[in-house]
Amino acid sequence: MSQTPITVYKHIEAAFRTVVTRRLPEVGAKWLEVELSDPKLKFEILKGGVSVIGKEIPNLELNNIKTVSDALKFFLKPSTPDPRKGHPTAEWFEAHKGELPQNMQFIPYAKEHGVKRELRSKLDKKEF
Numbered sequence: 389m390s391q392t393p394i395t396v397y398k399h400i401e402a403a404f405r406t407v408v409t410r411r412l413p414e415v416g417a418k419w420l421e422v423e424l425s426d427p428k429l430k431f432e433i434l435k436g437g438v439s440v441i442g443k444e445i446p447n448l449e450l451n452n453i454k455t456v457s458d459a460l461k462f463f464l465k466p467s468t469p470d471p472r473k474g475h476p477t478a479e480w481f482e483a484h485k486g487e488l489p490q491n492m493q494f495i496p497y498a499k500e501h502g503v504k505r506e507l508r509s510k511l512d513k514k515e516f
Contacts, residue, residue: 400441400463407436408456420457437463 408419411432415422424430433456434445441463445453453459481494 397464401460403440404437404456404460404463407440408433411436420455420460422456424453424455424459434459443467 405419408422409415411429412419412422422433424433430453434450434453437459438444443463445462449462453462475496478494478496481488
């Protein structure tokens, strides 16, 4: 059973209101008007929102969030894919692979593999 967007929005709003009012119980009904000018307060509220709602905030969006209302608007906005292109060096290698020697290839850093510079020569480069 899927929820309607209105139901989902109400759940997100209620969850985020709980995060804000736990941190600032004195704001009451004016919780949306809270300014996030204090970096520590902003961090605590946004971290709580991310953990409760499960939507990461990209670094590009952090400067746009000035109030709790801005943060709620972000959390209610549907997720969009990152518009930035892939790795520029990998794209260059892909575009010029016919011109390059066979022993020259691009090996992306894979954080989940824990590949370190000194281990790259020991690993089978084709598994990436």
